[in-house]
Amino acid sequence: MTRAEGERWVIASSNAGKLAEFRDLLGDGGPACVPQAELGVVDAEETGLTFIENALIKARHAARATGLPALADDSGLCVDALDGAPGLYSARYAGGHGDAAANIAKLLAALKARPDAGRRARFVAVIAWLRHPLDPQPVVAQGVWHGCILERPRGAGGFGYDPVFQPDGHDCSAAELPPALKNRLGHRGQALLALRRQLLDLA
Numbered sequence: 001m002t003r004a005e006g007e008r009w010v011i012a013s014s015n016a017g018k019l020a021e022f023r024d025l026l027g028d029g030g031p032a033c034v035p036q037a038e039l040g041v042v043d044a045e046e047t048g049l050t051f052i053e054n055a056l057i058k059a060r061h062a063a064r065a066t067g068l069p070a071l072a073d074d075s076g077l078c079v080d081a082l083d084g085a086p087g088l089y090s091a092r093y094a095g096g097h098g099d100a101a102a103n104i105a106k107l108l109a110a111l112k113a114r115p116d117a118g119r120r121a122r123f124v125a126v127i128a129w130l131r132h133p134l135d136p137q138p139v140v141a142q143g144v145w146h147g148c149i150l151e152r153p154r155g156a157g158g159f160g161y162d163p164v165f166q167p168d169g170h171d172c173s174a175a176e177l178p179p180a181l182k183n184r185l186g187h188r189g190q191a192l193l194a195l196r197r198q199l200l201d202l203a
């Protein structure tokens with residue numbers, strides 16, 4: 001990010017995989033980005049009914065707790081044959097929060113015997129940036145990454161559902177892509193690029 005050099009932003013996420021992607025994508029030279037846990041911020045309750053609402057809830061919570069501008073991501077995997085599930089509830093699809101192996105097992109069971117056409121899916125990320133907790137003009141951007149769900153996990157990179165997501169145009173899972181490539185092509189990278197453009201327009 002080029003905006004506001006010397007400034008500090010709080011990253012309103014506790015997901016280590018997301019934080020690694022943010023570190024790579026935000027790069028050097030812009031505002032210093034500090035994960036919320038380093039500032040003692042506990043997770044917000046994600047009570048929204050959309051990715052947009054949850055991204056705003058998380059950013060507002062971290063901005064209020066720290067007094068810093070805040071950047072939050074709410075994201076998930078939406079599978080066509082499951083009417084968009086796990087969607088908003090991707091992190092806790094199998095019950096416990098962030099249990100990737102259990103989430104993947106549940107997803108593969110739900111798609112068992114589905115032919116290719118029924119395995120279409122997309123990753124969605126909404127990123128929200130707030131100047132302060134009562135900011136009436138948040139900057140919000142969305143990224144979508146299309147692909148399909150593999151029959152079994154492949155690869156050890158990335159996080160979450162990456163081992164079972166095959167992005168369109170690639171013959172491997174997202175967990176097998178070099179991290180820099182996943183970050184550039186993926187939903188989070190797309191959303192951050194769109195956010196960056198909006199911030200530059202505002203500058």
Ligand SMILES: O=P(O)(O)OP(=O)(O)OP(=O)(O)OC[C@H]1O[C@@H](n2cnc3c(O)ncnc32)[C@H](O)[C@@H]1O
Pocket residue numbers: 012013014015018043046073074075076077090091098103123158159160161162186188
């Ligand atoms: O709310 P924070 O603290 O940011 O962390 P979280 O993991 O709870 O994040 P979400 O509430 O946005 O839930 C997103 C879930 O969607 C999945 N997901 C999102 N982006 C992903 C990606 O790039 N690769 C794999 N899975 C992803 C993964 O299961 C995440 O836990």
Ligand SMILES: [Mg+2]
Pocket residue numbers: 046091
């Ligand atoms: Mg969450």
